[in-house]
Amino acid sequence: MSRRTVTVRVARWSATHPWRAIGLWLVLVVVAIGLSIAIPKQQTKDADTRVGQSGEAAAMIEQVNLGGKPSETVLVTDPDGPLDKAAATKALTQLRQKMTAIDAVDSVGEPIWSANGKAALLPIELKGNADDASDNVEKLVAVTSEVQRGSPGLTIEQTGSASLDAGIWKQVGSDLARAEKLSLPITFLLMLLAFGALIAAGIPVLLAFSAVGAALGFYAPLSYLFPDGGSVANVVLLIGMAVGVDYSLFYLKREREERRRGRNTVDAVEIAAATSGHSVVVSGLAVIVSMAGLYVSQDPVFSSMATATIVVVAVAVLGSLTVLPALLAKLGHRVDRPRVPLLWRLNRRIGPGGISRRILAPVLRFPKVALIGSTLVVVALAVPALGMKTETAGLDTLPQSIPEVATMQALQANFPSEGMAYDVVAKSDDKAAAVAGLTRLQKAAVDSAQFVVTPGQSIRVSGDTAVLTLVSVRPDSSADAKVALEQLRGNLVPTAFKSLPDATWAVGGEAADGVDYGKRQADKLPYVIAFVLGLTLVMMAFTFRSLAIAVVTTLLNLASVAACFGVLSLVFQHTWAEGLLDFTSPGFVVSWIPLFLFVILVGLSMDYHVFVLGRIREGVQAGLTAREAVRKGIVESAGVVTSAAAVMVSVFAVFATLGMIEMKQMGVGLAVAVLIDATLVRIVMLPSIMVLLGRKAWWPNKLPAEVADEQQRPARDLVTV
Known part of the structure; x- marks a missing residue:
């Protein structure tokens, strides 16, 4: 066995100095946690996520300070029927008095009554910008709740950008806590089934969880370069638990295997380091390379995900190469204690690769038939991906259990002018001409009966720039947002400014932001695919010194991804799975999911x-x-x-049960892909491919001559990968 490799040297040092290795790991984790406490994590700002024409519009508005102030709305309705105007007036008066007294509130408008007589709203403008509104919105929510308690006959609810965001993040936090509570015990149970012993089952879970905690701590200072777009904690937990457990599992299984062959603990650790440890390093690099593909999208949210994932994978690899050998050396044979009698005997009875051996036998006997049949199955699963529709998430895709979502929908139903707003910005040296163009547009x-103007809203002018806000009468959905935006950009605005060739204009607003963001992700996807596949192909060719292995790996990765996308289309573009997964079908896949899933799946599929x-x-x-090498390799690794795979599928399946549709789609996609x-x-x-290729698969490696009878082969302690 070669003792020159870094993985072997590190493992031997850790095994012969276990307390030092364990102590250094604990210091690493404590320092990371300290960083997370001492350094506040930075969040992305509105300006960070601007793309396309909507980004241009936002920048133009910001330059002349014409942006509308952040606002909140209190909606008053009567759950039993038509609104009692006297009771509503009393409640609205109390709301105006109490809201005006809040320092963060700039002004409180007059109550507005709906044309259908079923609702009234109170418009509130806040001081500062959107970030300030997020910091202060809880004060307004508290007042709304207080007035609601004093008016039991009415329904008084608050909504707006800040309160809606707060409700969404509360749901995300609840989902994350639920995922943590479910994933840890499920993962431990699976490890218990795999090892049949409590200590052996607990070590991978403990190391994975410590890697997640350390990664979140180390990400805190990095967030100043790559601010958190809001999903870092979810992604770190999702990927960290999956790879952290797997890396420890690879190492621990090989070490136990070598001890069963009569090796002492240190030698078993060294062999595990030279084989499984090497595979862990290559797998970790593959995940890191794949996640780096997210940087190609030039999106701050994806960049934060990529950074955090790279950190958690690196920490997980480090833990499996250092503290894990130390723990194994210190525990020795005690790692298989205390045994769970039934599970222990079951594992011994089944033996290595018991089920896989039975499946593999006909595959090796009839490789062409197996390859054709499996290819047809994958193609059948992948075909629906050809009809995949991607749209941005909107109000209609949010969980209806979020109170602010239901309030916003009720607000738009009673007040059409509170729907999807579009800011049309015009800039010209002739200010009067720009205003005239916007007037024609209005x-x-x-x-056209497709847009309305908010009551009291006029064209806002500052310097050479003017802004008009139009509200679509369509429902607040991604498909309707795209139609309304196309009407404005493709017809109404160009027509209004046709006689003003020197004027520049742009259509923005929150709905336009979503449409432009989705288009940006679709445009960047081919570049991300080329980057990830190209680098992983080069890495596999370098690792195994074989172009055939690299090409086969790439094709198999694409097969898994295609099948995943097909299943996503089948599940979320139709209604048959709504009851099974507790969701309402949006009829599409959220636009950022395919790109994110692609890089994750390529990395994770390289794992094993x-x-x-x-x-x-x-x-x-x-x-x-x-043929014999394939049989032996598959059976021994099965x-x-x-x-x-069971760990990954279970962790990902937990996310499929969460409320947010993005988390649900991500969980289903990952679980299905890993299972396939x-x-x-x-x-x-x-x-089947490896058997058909034979020894050509490893060209130009120099291989020893074949020995037909395994019993006649000269004994070898180990051949390093």
């Missing part, structure tokens, strides 16, 4: 792919025939792959 938009190929290559380099990848792809497609 008349044409209102005459490298491990399996490493075991196959050990057999080939030991002189086995291609237990680890099955356990690793670990079964159909790795147990059927990969071995």
Whole structure:
């Protein structure tokens, strides 16, 4: 065995100095937690996420300070029927008095009564910008709740950008807490099934959880370069638990295997470091390379996800190469204590690769049939992806359990002028001409019966820039937002400014932001795909010194991703799974999900792919025939792959039960892809391809001559990958 590799040297030092290695890991985790406490995590600002024409409009408005002040709205309705005007007037008067007394409030408007007589609203403008409004909105919510308690016969609710965001983040926090509570015990149970012993089951979970905590701490200072777009904690938990457990699992399984062969603990640790440890490093690099593809999208939210994920993967790899060998060396045979009698005997009875051996036998006997059949299944699953529709998330995709969402929908139903707003910005040296153009636009938009103007709203002018806000009468959905935006940008605005060629204009607003963001992700997807596939192909070719292995890996990754996208389309563009997963079908996949899933899936699929190929290559380099090497490699790695996949699928499935549609789509996509990848792809497609390629798969590696009978092969302690 080569002792020159870094993984072996690090493992040997950790195994021979266990308390130092354990102490250094604890210091690392404590320092990371200290960083998270001492350094406030930075969040993305509105200006960070500006893209396309809507971004240009926002910048033009900001330059001349014509942006509307952040606002909130209190909606008053009667749950039993038509609104009692006297009771509502009393409540609205109390609201005006109490809201005016809040320092963060700039002004409180007069109550507005709906044309249908069923509701009244109170408009409130806040001081400062949107970020200030987010900091102070709880004060307004408290007043609204206080007046509601004093008016039991009315329904008094608050909504607006700040309160809606607060409600969404409250839901996200609740979802994250639920995911933590479910993922930890489920992961521990799966490890208990895999090892049949409490200590062996607890070590991977403990290390993965500590890696997640450390990564969140180290991300805090990095957030000044890559501000959190709001999903960092979710993604770190999702990926950190999956890879952290898997890396420890790979290492621990190999160390136990070598001890069963009679090795002492230190030698077993060194062998595990040279084989599984090497696979862990390659797998970790593959995930890091894949996640780096998110930087290509040039999106601050994706950049924050990429940074945090790279950190958690790096910490997980470090833990599996340092503190894990130390723990194994210190515990020795005690790692298999205390045993759970039934599970322990069951594991011993099944043996390594018991189920996979039965599936694999016909695959190796009829590789062409197996490859054709599995390919047809993958193609059938992938075909629906051709009809995948992607749209941005909107009010209609948010969980109806969020009170502010229901209030916003009720507000728009009773007051059409409170719907999707679009800011049309015009800039010209001739200020009067810009105002005249917007005036023509306002008349044409209102005459089309597709837009209205907020009561009391006029064209706002500052310097050479003028702004008009139009509100669409369509429902607040991504599809309707796209239609309304196309009407404005493609017809109404160009027509209004046709006689003013020197004027520049742009259409923005919150609804336009969503549409432009979705288009940006779709435009960047091909570049991300090319970057990730290109780098992973080069990395696999370098690792295994084989172009054939690199190409096969790339094709199998694409097969898993295509099947995942097909299942996503089947589930979320139709209604048949609504009751099963507790959601209302939006009829589309949220626009950022495909790009994010692609980079995650390529990285995670490499996780155990490298491990399996490493075991196959050990057999080939030991002189086995291609068929026997594949059989031995798949069977010996089957237990680890099955356990690793089970952990990933269970963690991802937890996210499929959450309330936010984005988390649900991400969870379903990842769980399905890993399940397909670990079964159909790795147990059927990969071995059939490897058998058909034979020893050509490893060209130009120099391989030893084949020995037909494994019993006649010269003994070898280990062939490093």
